[in-house]
Amino acid sequence: MGKQLTEMLKGTLEGIVLATLSDRAAYGYEITAWLREQGFSDIAEGTIYALLVRIEQRGLVDVEKVPSEKGPPRKVYSLNVQGQAYLEEFWKTWSFLSERLDQLRKGGR
Amino acid sequence: MTMSDAEKGGFLAKVIGPKRRWREYQARVRRLPPNQRTAVEAIERYLMHFVPTDGDSSASMFEDLADLFEQAAADGTPIRGIVGDDPVEFAEAFVKNYSDGGYAPARERKRLIADIARSAGEDTAEDDKTL
Numbered sequence: 001m002g003k004q005l006t007e008m009l010k011g012t013l014e015g016i017v018l019a020t021l022s023d024r025a026a027y028g029y030e031i032t033a034w035l036r037e038q039g040f041s042d043i044a045e046g047t048i049y050a051l052l053v054r055i056e057q058r059g060l061v062d063v064e065k066v067p068s069e070k071g072p073p074r075k076v077y078s079l080n081v082q083g084q085a086y087l088e089e090f091w092k093t094w095s096f097l098s099e100r101l102d103q104l105r106k107g108g109r
Numbered sequence: 110m111t112m113s114d115a116e117k118g119g120f121l122a123k124v125i126g127p128k129r130r131w132r133e134y135q136a137r138v139r140r141l142p143p144n145q146r147t148a149v150e151a152i153e154r155y156l157m158h159f160v161p162t163d164g165d166s167s168a169s170m171f172e173d174l175a176d177l178f179e180q181a182a183a184d185g186t187p188i189r190g191i192v193g194d195d196p197v198e199f200a201e202a203f204v205k206n207y208s209d210g211g212y213a214p215a216r217e218r219k220r221l222i223a224d225i226a227r228s229a230g231e232d233t234a235e236d237d238k239t240l
Contacts, residue, residue: 028177028180029180029181029184029186042193042194043193044189044190044191044192044193044194044199045177045181045186045190045191046177046191046192046193046199046203047193047198047199047202049173049177049203050199050202050203050205050206051202053173053203053206054205054206057206068180068183070183071179071180071182071183071184072176072179072180072183074180075176
């Protein structure tokens, strides 16, 4: 993944993760694996984990510890009402930003 | 004069609590596969340079670090798959959740913010109290 993509991703990763959780609950590794499938090949599991901790602390997700066949219990994250509201806000901001950038590319002001 | 039970509880929770959690964390790290253990200890050393918001969040930070590596070890995730190409970036994104700042303590950051506000002619009476 290019340096520029990494930088741009930083500001949007939170929204991306919340969006993946809006379909269904998931644990950290599932989210990382899914993002890698989507072409974000260099994403580290730790990056997603740190982000999940943050959105948990901010009350945007609910967490349930689910026993796993091998290893310690997995923390399964699901979007709650606050997270849903935050995600809507994120999409609004994203629409604004992408519209403005499209305008800029077309040379309009 | 004896301490009340509540005070004793509070005191013990403050001193023994984090200590026990720290020992439990260390025991978990010792049970990790050698490579994971080396990686966790390296990250741990780096995290020590940051100023935690409080003892509880500091303990949670190391417990969460152990959670991440235990799960990754069980899943067979390689070290680079966990921390990525830039371990510093990972560690700093990770520590941000539990810490108020790095080498420059939170107090100094607040001071800088307040000093600049003062130099800009803004009213900083409120900020000064929190220093």
